[in-house]
Amino acid sequence: MNLLPSTLSFSSVRTHLPILAAATDAGTADDALVLAGVLLSLAVIYFTSKLGGEICLRLNLPPVLGELIGGVAIGVSALKLLVFPEGSADAGDSLLMQFLQATSALTPEGSQSVFAVQSEVISLLSELGVVILLFEIGLESDLKELIRVGPQAALVAVVGVVTPFALGTAGLVYLFHVPVIPSVFAGAALTATSIGITAKVLSEIDRLNSTEGQIIIGAAVLDDVLGIIVLAVVASLVKTGEIEISNVIYLIISAGVFLIGAILLGRFLIPFFIRLVDTMKTRGQLLLASLVFAYILSYTAQVIQLEAILGAFAAGLVLAETEKREELAEQIIPVADILVPIFFVCVGAKTDLSVLNPTVPSNREGLILAVFLMVVAIIGKVVTGWSVFGQPGINRLAIGIGMIPRGEVGLVFLGVGSASGALSKPTEAAIIMMVILTTFLAPPLLRIVFGTAETVPTVEEAATEAVEATRKQ
Amino acid sequence: MNLLPSTLSFSSVRTHLPILAAATDAGTADDALVLAGVLLSLAVIYFTSKLGGEICLRLNLPPVLGELIGGVAIGVSALKLLVFPEGSADAGDSLLMQFLQATSALTPEGSQSVFAVQSEVISLLSELGVVILLFEIGLESDLKELIRVGPQAALVAVVGVVTPFALGTAGLVYLFHVPVIPSVFAGAALTATSIGITAKVLSEIDRLNSTEGQIIIGAAVLDDVLGIIVLAVVASLVKTGEIEISNVIYLIISAGVFLIGAILLGRFLIPFFIRLVDTMKTRGQLLLASLVFAYILSYTAQVIQLEAILGAFAAGLVLAETEKREELAEQIIPVADILVPIFFVCVGAKTDLSVLNPTVPSNREGLILAVFLMVVAIIGKVVTGWSVFGQPGINRLAIGIGMIPRGEVGLVFLGVGSASGALSKPTEAAIIMMVILTTFLAPPLLRIVFGTAETVPTVEEAATEAVEATRKQ
Known part of the structure; x- marks a missing residue:
């Protein structure tokens, strides 16, 4: 209370007068x-x-x-x-x-x-964008359906981590004689799934709430958690030459406790939350109260060394169970509209395509490795569709293809590997190409396998459908 | 195109893995x-x-x-x-x-x-908040009504700048024997009007589109421009001992050209804009296209040494003239809900109330000066209501009180004065107190003089009213 007037802040204030x-x-x-x-x-x-x-x-x-x-x-x-x-x-x-x-x-x-x-x-802002995107995806998801497909999603996630990791690492070591450490990194980068890109496409083609869609979303969320664990393992392997078991156990337990705890606690608190929102009379009460909830969960996930987007997704899932779902989903649309594009445009803007230029001789070794990684990247994820059990008539190819895009998550592995100095330039370039191609290839493929390439709903049609769906409830 | 892979960016990407x-x-x-x-x-x-x-x-x-x-x-x-x-x-x-x-x-x-x-x-984000607020205010304003009340608004703005400046500067020099330069600064700080606070209150009590409301908004916008000019004059006076006439003329011309030009150009471009938006089919097309327009105008205003909020206000005014007004106004609500509160909470958080503590002896000289400045601040703006001509039956007191809050604009003057070293601690403290009190006093006073203290519309009532207003059109 004894700060002098001169410590008053004028930072926001300076902006009002550029000239001065x-x-x-x-x-x-x-x-x-x-x-x-x-x-x-x-x-x-x-x-x-x-x-x-x-x-x-x-x-x-x-x-x-x-x-x-x-x-x-x-x-x-x-x-x-x-x-x-x-x-x-x-x-x-x-x-x-x-x-x-x-x-x-x-x-x-x-x-x-x-x-x-x-x-x-x-x-x-782009990070806030992906937080809001996962909140919206959570809000559009069906928790009961997610729990129902949980075992299948878990199997898809595990198969989608083990297969490309094993194939990629072994192939680089035995076929291309790449040293073990960079091979392990490349293998690890192959395990990622970019939930943002797949979820956005599923939402665009109105397949988010199909069984396939929910298996993909569930598996992609678990893959995020698995990816954090794989990366922790690989990074400690590079740094110390051995695996810190205690850290791996910590991550597995904290991820499990967080996701289940957030949903249980959320369900317990929701009646109070709804009653509170109903007594509020100022503008934006539902939206801001929901965002406080989502941001606190995101913050918690982030500081316990998981990811903010897991918290946002959990918050969306919990709020989707309430009577406020529709109202909130409607209000979140403009917020997502102004934040989510920042994320996708920034991912594109940060992608350096110059490594794809075959006229640069130093790119060529990388290009050959990249072809191999691409093949493994696609096969390693497409097979996951055939691990789904007890779902006759399911579109297995669609599930496998939904897991293909590596997106920004694949780049994280690259970033860590690059910083550790373990990767050679060609291996690095090959991983980048694999990430770029899987990311850009998966969206059109996903449309084709879902058979929606010819029937893209326009905004108006989607809105009409949404209204009809609401009425039916 | 020849950046090496190692220059790929991982900044957004690092965030996904706090641990690493x-x-x-x-x-x-x-x-x-x-x-x-x-x-x-x-x-x-x-x-x-x-x-x-x-x-x-x-x-x-x-x-x-x-x-x-x-x-x-x-x-x-x-x-x-x-x-x-x-x-x-x-x-x-x-x-x-x-x-x-x-x-x-x-x-x-x-x-x-x-x-x-x-x-x-x-x-x-708080600055983006005030940009969005002014865009929304522009969208809710009626350009024809603003032009109709233009002469009155201009007179209110000029009287509201000249009166407090003259009274404040003269009073400090002759009654309190404060040196001329700090007196001029204090006088200049008295001229400001915080459009954000007044507009928000007017919107809350549903008086934005009353004649009084439009005069206040018009005058506050012009006051923003006048404030920039006054500050440029005062600052050059402090720095060089004389007034740079060329800079003053530049500011006056650029402000006029910008506001009129933006509105004329906007009106000319709007039919193309609407046709473009109508052909777009992806999500958020109207909102994002409008924000591109608003941000470009804000950017332009900012770099020609005016303020970003002027550009946002002009963009809102232009778009308010279109058939998309209602749709856009509805979509901007959640965006404003998540950004505007950041601005107001930050203004509060940056306000240092310790200067109001009378038990600290060094505050006392400032407190006495502050009482004088407060009186001038209120009288100097309240009189503006009586400068309105040709509007029989208008609520003159409401107009005067609407001009009272100095808010963040008053703090800009303080910031510049403080940085120039011309202000003594008591004068500085007195200006801060004047800014705080006018800012916090005006909102409740405004409600009282508009006679709405007893009939605060709730969110639901306001929404119902808005729907009814739409149907009537």
Whole structure:
């Protein structure tokens, strides 16, 4: 209580007067220009996501693929409008920052700090985007159906981790004579499944609540947990040469306790939650109360070394069980609309396609490895469909293909492997190509195997269907 | 195109694996923990905004006042849950960061960078919040009505700048023998009007589209422009001892050209915009296309040294003229619900109430000055109501009171004055108190003078009214 007036903060306040911002704080990034940069980035991201989405829809491809490809087009691989300050990229490499410099009072020196802060903000918004996406997926999922298909989903997840890991590691060691450690890393990268991409496509083609859809979602969620464990094992193997059993056990127990605990606790608390929301009268009461719940679970998952998206998914699942489901699902749509595209466009923008260029001689060894990894990546996941038992008439191919995209999760393995110094350039390039191709191939394949390529519902049709579905209940 | 694979970015990607994040990048803030910190901050902010809002609503006070007071309660003045790294505050001063340290693997050293990045992100979200708020206000405003009341609004704005500036500066110099430069700064701080707070209250009591409401909004928008000009004049006076006429002329012309140009250009482009949106079929097409438009205008306003919120307001005004108004207004509600409270809670959290403590002797001189400034602040704005001409039966007191809150705009003046070193501690404290009191006093006063204190519409009533209003059209 004894802070002097001079400690009052003017950071948010400086932004109101660009012209004088420099006078109040010359040392740090100019907040007014950071805001300008963020606004411009968001305008570019939204434009790209809609342009890509609309084009793909007209080509009978999933809109999310258009967002990814749009991201690639404006990202580090092509236009360099949206680049991030990792690796060797700096403000000078970003066309968007150059535009900001050309149109504002920003100096080349100042632009480095504006670039850094703006990139942090956009990255964080994209992470919030995937949190909201998984919350929405949870809200659209059916907990009872998920529990019913639980055993099948668990088997799909385990088969989808063991098969590509074993095939990939053994193949690299015996066929290509790659050393063991990088082979293990490449094998580990093959185990990932990007729940975000598959779930988004399933939602787009209205198959999220099919039995196949729920098995895929359940397996992808478990795969996320398994992926964390595999990565912990591999990383400790690289660092110490042995596996820290205690850490592996900790992760398995905490993941189990968290998911079951969140759902049980949630169900217990939900009646109080609904009663509380019903007594509230200010604007946005249901949405904000639900997000408080979702963010607390996400926070908890994140700090116990799981992932924020697991918490968001659990929160969505719990709230889906309540009478507020429809109202909340409707309110979350615009929120997801403004945040989720940031995630997909950023994933695309951060993807470096230059490793696919066969005219660069140093890429060739990687390309050969990549072909092998691709084959393993597809076979290793497609077989999972045949591990499903007790579901006659199920579309096994669809389940297998739903597990194919590695997306950002595959890149995590690469990131850790790359930082450990264990990977050679060709192996690294091969993993990147495998991640890129599985990510971009799975969405159109998924549509084809679900037989929906010819009958893409438009927004209006989907809305009509949703309303009809509601009435039937 | 020749970036090597090792330059691939893993920043977003690191966040997926908190346990291994440190391995990939030890130098910068741990993104996984930044995400955890942001999620926790947002949960706290939402909880606070709803608790404060609900309590105020039950006391027949405007909910936005509850959000401000809630912000004060969790901010630097009281609980220190949400503090910002300006002045002398660091991660150790933030209870939220201490909680994050206690619950995660965060080290005290790492917490400084996490604190810095997380605070930047929350500050930027709060700025996006006020951009969205002004977009929504623009969307709810009636351009024809605004133009109709334009002359009155302009007069109100000018009177509301000249009167408090003249009274305040002269009073400080002649009655209190304060030197000229700090007196001019204090006078300048008296000219501000916080459009955010007034507009939010008007919207809450459903008076935004009354003649009074539109005069207040028009005057507050113009006051924002005048404020920028006054501040530019005062700052150049302090720096060089003379007024840079060229800069003043530039600001006046650019503001005029921007506002009129944006509206004219917008009207010209709108038919194409609507046709484009109608051909789009992917989710969120109207919302994202509108936000691209709003963000581009905001960006433009920001880089030509006006304010982003002016661009957002102009974009809202233009889109309000279209047939998509209702649909867009409905979709923007959840977006505003999740962003706008961040702004109000942050304004509260950054307000340091310790200067109001009369038991601290050094506060007393400031308190006396503050009483004088408060009187001038209220009189100087209340008189503006009587400058309205040709509107018989108008509620003049309501207009005057609507112009009272200085809010964040008043703090900008303080920030610039403080940085220039021209202000003594008592003068600084007095300005802070004036800003705090006008900001917190205006919302309840506004309700009283509009005679709505007894008939606060609940969310449901407001929604019903809105639906009825739509049907009547």
